[in-house]
Amino acid sequence: MNTPCPSCGSQMWIDELLTASSLTNPCFGLCCLSGKINLPIPQSPPQELLDLITNHDPTNALSIQFHTNIRAYNSLFAFASVRANYDPQLASGRDGVSTYHINGTLYRCLGPLRATDPAQASFSQIYFCDENEQTTRRQTMFTGLDENIIQMIQTWITQHNLFARTLRTASEAYANQTVGTI
Ligand SMILES: [Zn+2]
Structure with a gap:
């Protein structure tokens, strides 16, 4: 090339x-x-997040923490769950490179926009909660994650991600109404 x-x-x-x-x-x-x-050229992430992503400093505890748990941090901020009929043997990586091999259709699943209990919210439902509920919920989803990193990513996504902002706006608009399944 x-x-x-x-x-x-x-x-x-x-x-x-x-x-x-x-x-x-x-x-x-x-x-x-x-x-x-x-x-358009994508917007750069904030310097703190860019440093975490690109800095593989083995002497920096925060960097090690982030890279060790990067999939968990990614999952915390997913808007939907993914469903597919995949081959768990290939995806395990036990017999070589981990390979995500699916058969059939790949689905993105969304539940009701608002969780009945904010403490049990998942995926896009979390974005429908207020800031403090979001932080609290994300801190309980995985163990061993850094609270400051979660807060930094959440703040950045809340300010800059169009989908997150749309969900917050919808949450405020429908604050006193029942919101059903989409
Ligand atoms: Zn070209």
């Missing part, structure tokens, strides 16, 4: 060039449709 797309700069295989172009003046469609698609 040593040929940059002249439109977006993606590194491409030369054999991926559009048939309407040439080896001396290659154009590519897989990346940006020859410049027709121009996505």
